[in-house]
Amino acid sequence: MNKPITKICILGGGFGGLYTALDLSRLTAVKSGQWQITLVEPKDHFLFTPLLYELITGELQRWEIAPSYRQLLTGTQVNLKPQKASNIDLNNHRVYLENEEVIDYDYLVLAVGVRNRWPAIPGLADYGLTFRSLEDVEKLQTAIHDLETQGKSSIDLAIIGGGPNGVELACKVADRLGKKGKVHLVERNEEILQNFPKSVRVASYRSLLAKNVSLYLNTGLKEVAANSITVFKDNTNEVIPIDLLLWTAGTQAQDWINNLDCQKTAQGKLLTRSSLQLIDYPEVFALGDLAEIYPNKQVIPATAQAAYQAASVVAKNISAVIRKKSPQPYYYLHLGDMLTLGKQSALVSSFGINITGRLADIMRRFVYILRLPSKRHQLKVFQHWAKKILLRLRYSQVLSNTKSVEYRLHIRRGKRQKGE
Numbered sequence: 001m002n003k004p005i006t007k008i009c010i011l012g013g014g015f016g017g018l019y020t021a022l023d024l025s026r027l028t029a030v031k032s033g034q035w036q037i038t039l040v041e042p043k044d045h046f047l048f049t050p051l052l053y054e055l056i057t058g059e060l061q062r063w064e065i066a067p068s069y070r071q072l073l074t075g076t077q078v079n080l081k082p083q084k085a086s087n088i089d090l091n092n093h094r095v096y097l098e099n100e101e102v103i104d105y106d107y108l109v110l111a112v113g114v115r116n117r118w119p120a121i122p123g124l125a126d127y128g129l130t131f132r133s134l135e136d137v138e139k140l141q142t143a144i145h146d147l148e149t150q151g152k153s154s155i156d157l158a159i160i161g162g163g164p165n166g167v168e169l170a171c172k173v174a175d176r177l178g179k180k181g182k183v184h185l186v187e188r189n190e191e192i193l194q195n196f197p198k199s200v201r202v203a204s205y206r207s208l209l210a211k212n213v214s215l216y217l218n219t220g221l222k223e224v225a226a227n228s229i230t231v232f233k234d235n236t237n238e239v240i241p242i243d244l245l246l247w248t249a250g251t252q253a254q255d256w257i258n259n260l261d262c263q264k265t266a267q268g269k270l271l272t273r274s275s276l277q278l279i280d281y282p283e284v285f286a287l288g289d290l291a292e293i294y295p296n297k298q299v300i301p302a303t304a305q306a307a308y309q310a311a312s313v314v315a316k317n318i319s320a321v322i323r324k325k326s327p328q329p330y331y332y333l334h335l336g337d338m339l340t341l342g343k344q345s346a347l348v349s350s351f352g353i354n355i356t357g358r359l360a361d362i363m364r365r366f367v368y369i370l371r372l373p374s375k376r377h378q379l380k381v382f383q384h385w386a387k388k389i390l391l392r393l394r395y396s397q398v399l400s401n402t403k404s405v406e407y408r409l410h411i412r413r414g415k416r417q418k419g420e
Contacts, residue, residue, distance in 0.1 A: 006035045006322055009095055009105035011085050013041030013069060015049075015307035016111030016288040016314075018373055023315035025076040035322070037077065038103060040095070042084040044068055047134060050304050050338075051368055053172045055137045057343045064381045066134055072373050085112065087256050090281050107318050110270065110286040111307075112257065117250035123224030128160075128247040131169055140246070147243055148180070155181035156242045158229055160221050161249035162187025164196075164303075164339060167204050169246060171342040174211035184240055186216040186231055188249075195301070199354050200337050200347060207341040207356075251302075253290050265292050274329035275317050276310060282321070285314045293330070300332045308371060309333065338364045 008024065010017045021039045029035045045066040054060035069080050083097040088108070095103040116132065118125045129143070130136050147155050155177055159166050162185060174183045185192070185208065192208075192215070193201045208215060216231060223230040228241050253268045263271040263279050269292040271279050278284040279294065287310040289302045300306050310330055317327035336350025338360075346361040347354070355363065365385065372378045 003034065005033070006107070007103075007105050008035060008037045008107045008109070008318060009103050010037065010039045010109040010111065011095065012109075012111035012113060012288075013039060013043065013046055014111060014113050014288065015304045016113075016311050017041065017109060018046055018069075018072070019308055019311035020109055020111065020287075020314045020318075021078050022072075022076070022373060023312055024318065025073075025078050027319060029319075029322075030077050033077070036079070038079045038081055038105075039069075039073070040081045040083055040085055040097070040103070041069060042082060044070075044082070045134070046072060046373060048304075048368070048372060049132070051365075052131070052134075052137060053168050053340050055134075056140070056169075056172045056176050059343060062134065064384065067373070067377050072377065085256065088260060090261060090278075090284065093283070106283065107321070108284045109314060109318075110257075110284065110290065111288050111311075112254055112290065114251040114253055114289040116247070117252040118247075119250060121221055121224065124221070124245075124247065127224045127226060128245045130247055131165065140244075143244055144176070152243070155244070156184065156240075157181060157244045157246065158184040158186060158240060158242045159246045159248060160186050161247070162189070162192035162194075162215075162217075163248065164193060165248040166246075167192055167208070168340045169248060170213050171207055171211060171345075172340060173246075174208075174213055175343040182212070182214065184214045184216065184242065186219050186221060186229075188218070188220045190218050192217070195299075196337060197349060200339070200349050203347045203349075203354065203356050204339065204341065207345070207347075211342060251289065257290055263294075275327035276314055276330050277317070277327065285318065287311065287314055298332055301334075304371070305335065306332055338367065340364065 010021050017039065021037055024030055024037055030037060045068050048065040051060055051065045055062065073080055083099055083101065085095055086098045087096040093105050095105060095108070097103070116130045129139055131140065144155065157173055159170050166185060170183050170185045177183070191201060193204055219231045219233045221229060222232045222237060224245055227243070228239050229245060230237055230239050258268055262281060265271060270286045270290055271294040272286050272291050273279060274293055276285050276287050276291065278286060288307045293300070309332060313328065313330040320327050336348065339347045341347055341356070344358055344361050346364045347356050348360040348363050369378055369382050369385065372381060
């Protein structure tokens with residue numbers, strides 16, 4: 001008798017969901033059709049978010065960091081469902097989609113991430129821009145272009161939130177605006193990058209200072225108007241004239257995640273075992289920004305690095321559970337920190353070694369290329385990057401040779417004038 005097909009449903013095509021699907025797709029049971037994988041993701045393109053900032057300065061093109069799911073899943077047995085989930089019946093193993101389609105599952109992976117949170121600050125939702133998607137980048141680029149074409153002598157842009165997103169964004173935008181603009185970075189705590197090593201904070205402070213970014217520490221946002229923001233510090237208000245506001249300070253779970261009948265933290269995160277299985281539903285796995293391991297013995301950052309590692313563990317544990325073996329605990333291994341600090345400049349900090357500048361930028365780019373979802377896309381991006389580097393080197397050589405020839409001609413002309 002034929003064995004029934006094991007149905008694995010994965011919600012969310014970000015780092016956690018897509019990489020889990022790709023890891024599972026390499027298994028023989030999936031290739032033979034014994035296990036069926038369905039990836040539910042409403043967007044057409046995957047987004048490699050750590051390199052999103054490079055679109056602002058034109059260092060990367062959209063196709064490099066946002067390949068289509070169809071392209072990435074070509075040659076695999078993963079069934080892509082371009083829809084959005086609206087609810088889950090955990091007891092009956094059913095996923096409900098917004099188009100009223102229903103997917104039955106034996107095993108479920110929750111990796112839908114989080115969405116922007118807009119606190120009750122007057123004017124914030126009306127005038128604030130976010131930076132989490134390709135659409136956000138396009139809105140920012142359009143807004144800057146419109147201000148530049150209006151002939152403004154200076155563009156003032158405020159960024160709320162001094163975490164990695166805010167710091168990287170401030171450095172890139174400052175380089176994008178150059179002398180035509182001014183960036184204000186507002187952080188409510190006494191330090192930027194609170195959970196990062198001191199060496200990383202120091203290097204970031206230096207970069208922000210070199211780019212003339214105005215830092216407002218221990219400062220909260222009180223109100224947003226069309227052309228200004230009001231901030232407060234030590235019970236004193238200050239009005240800062242601005243043209244654009246970027247909000248990077250908060251996220252929250254999807255509404256339907258909040259409605260799930262399972263154990264959660266006070267912040268709405270799904271509680272999981274160390275194996276990343278929901279406490280009450282071991283056939284359901286959760287990872288990424290929306291999950292927290294209980295008991296919380298290790299602080300796991302909401303980064304692509306953590307999601308990448310968790311995806312591998314989830315894929316192995318699903319395989320283990322199906323084969324009646326014990327799942328393994330997920331231990332996050334912090335390999336270091338990488339931040340972009342402007343155009344062709346970055347910070348790489350790993351195991352006590354800190355590298356900054358152009359070399360760090362090359363190292364960071366190379367590491368991220370190796371983390372792109374498919375070998376085919378990795379090769380394509382790497383070849384494009386290598387060609388640009390070679391062209392830049394050739395241009396530098398030609399420029400150097402030209403200056404050398406001009407110098408020799410200048411010396412000859414000088415000798416002739418002296419009658420030598």
